[in-house]
Amino acid sequence: MATARQRLLKEYKEATKQKQDTGIALIPDETNLFAWRARLQAPKDTPYEGGSFELAITVPEQYPLVPPSVRFRTKVFHPNMHFKTGEVCLDILKTAWSPAWTLHSVCQAIMALLSDPAADSPLNCDAGNLLRAGDMRGYNCMARMYTIEYAMQ
């Protein structure tokens, strides 16, 4: 608990230093250091471009020995994100977690996932099947539509 708090404080300091340029804004809850919000500016040349996606990050007490849990609060159409719950399927948030990852690097990994979806292990089967079928137009349209609908205000 103590180590988790110390480490989160360090991460908080880092987060206040670097800002806009990475497209990732990380802020802890005002009263709780173990609940974070992140706002991602979706990467260019993707159907999500221009969208701003909010993540809810819950940090466990054993952090960084165990991974934080991350959920999209903004609706997103993506093969590795659950359409209803916003759950993210990313190996580093499960088996491949290492304590050397930080909240910031987790966000970076999620940004990378937005531009490079892994259709091999889909949480959203519809999105996965469109990609697997090579229907890029269908996938882009759907993703774009939901981005405009939910992520651009």
Place this chain on the structure above:
Amino acid sequence: MSDSEEYASGSLMEDEEEEEQESASDQEKDFGLDNSVTVSKKPAYRILKGETLEERRKQALEEVTGVLGITEEDAARLLRRFKWDVTRVHEEWFSNYDAVRASVGLQDEAPVPSTSQATCMICFESYPTDQMYSASCRHLFCHDCWQGYTSTAIADGPACLDLRCPDPKCTACVPTSIIKRTAPPEALAKYQSFCVRSFVEDNRSLVWCVGRGCECAVECCVDRTADEALDVICSSCGATFCFNCKEEAHRPVSCEWVRKWAIKNSAESENVHWIIANTKPCPRCSRPIEKNQGCMHMTCSQCRFEFCWLCQGDWKEHGDRTGGFFNCNRYDAAKRKGDYDEETRKRDNAKQSLERYMHYFERWDAHQKARNKAKADQARISADWLERLSEQTKTPSSQLKFIMDAWSQIIECRRVLSWTYTYGYYALEDMDHKASSTKEGNSSAEENQRFFFEFLQADAERSLERLHEAAEVQLKKVMENNSTAQGNGAPLDLDSFMAFRTHLIGLTDVTRGYFEKLVRQLEKGFEDLERDFGGGSAEEAALIETTL
């Protein structure tokens, strides 16, 4: 195999007895006092005790360290990677040196950093480098972070034996020295026990004995296809179980049927309800796995097998080649296979199914209970009566082994008999459904199969009841007669005792014969039934008469 005459005679022919020695000798031997399993020509398995295991493990390690000139620690990594197959380690090492080393995380030592201070990449604090440790990759972390890292990994299970550097991009293996230096004592003890247990758990031809507190391992000595049942009796603790599925020994029924049967039997229990609803067994190591989040791409935390949650197939086969992803969840795929229709039909026939199941279950359960009772009786007789009987009849107790043999046979037969009801439940399933759902009924070949199965079963059951009766009631009578005779000062009725002895030994042999035949025939299935018993039911009816 056998012709009808031989069968009708009810006794075993010479050549058949030899065959029996090979196939089932281990079971019988171990039931008695004789613990030397290795005596038989080709034992299907061997029981390895703690010391022997340790010896074998050391031997494997030495072979690898000797030939490859590497440390014992690295040898253990390689052996675990290749399932403790020494020959394979040698082959792979010399043919794919770089790939094999990389696969277990062996790297050349990176240069030692020259700075005196470094930042630990986990807690982001600064430390003098001489207070930090690293694997051969020189990614330095502080003592506390290493401690958290190693103890978390050890708590997560045996996969900690393949622990890698915490740096996400680095694959260097964590040397045991760091684990020894940082893990708390309890965790370290656990780690060391994982090291030792790996020899059995990662080894294809070894399993642990399931007996409570038993530390023996069983080595399979015959070629065995995956999923093939092999009944094992531990010579150390007497536990009987199946090498493949670790459930109670269950010849002639397949492991799959036993698993289905067990789930079906306890379907009432809430726990099992939950397990069925929320978990699936890992397709490789069959440990139950709960899916609590994430996608369909599952990785077993125990054996690291990757599979698809929906169809439980190997994840490697989920690609373009097999017609794209998530075909396995489609309704039409299930329907094409007939699974869906099967389900609907079953629901329609729910009532009939239940009655049918109750029929087989009650009989299965009755024999299981009788078996447990027989076990208790055997223990009681061995403890209370044998010595008394030995004094009264003036025979050494070794001569009374026949009584224990009879009881061991009874226990074994009860077990087989109970499983034949599971067998009947699944093997005759289609037939029973057809019979109840269509007016036409079954073909004569199918009727013959059923007839033959029930005939063999009834025969074995009858023979067993005779044996059980003799071992229970008649033995009691002999005991009572003898004690009253002694009480009156009258001479012992040794003649009647000897007659009882011959009778019981005879019954034991005959019963064993019946059960051998039953098990063999059921395992073989009914395919060659028509050939062996080509005739109609008239001939079989004649068989019944001769045996009655």
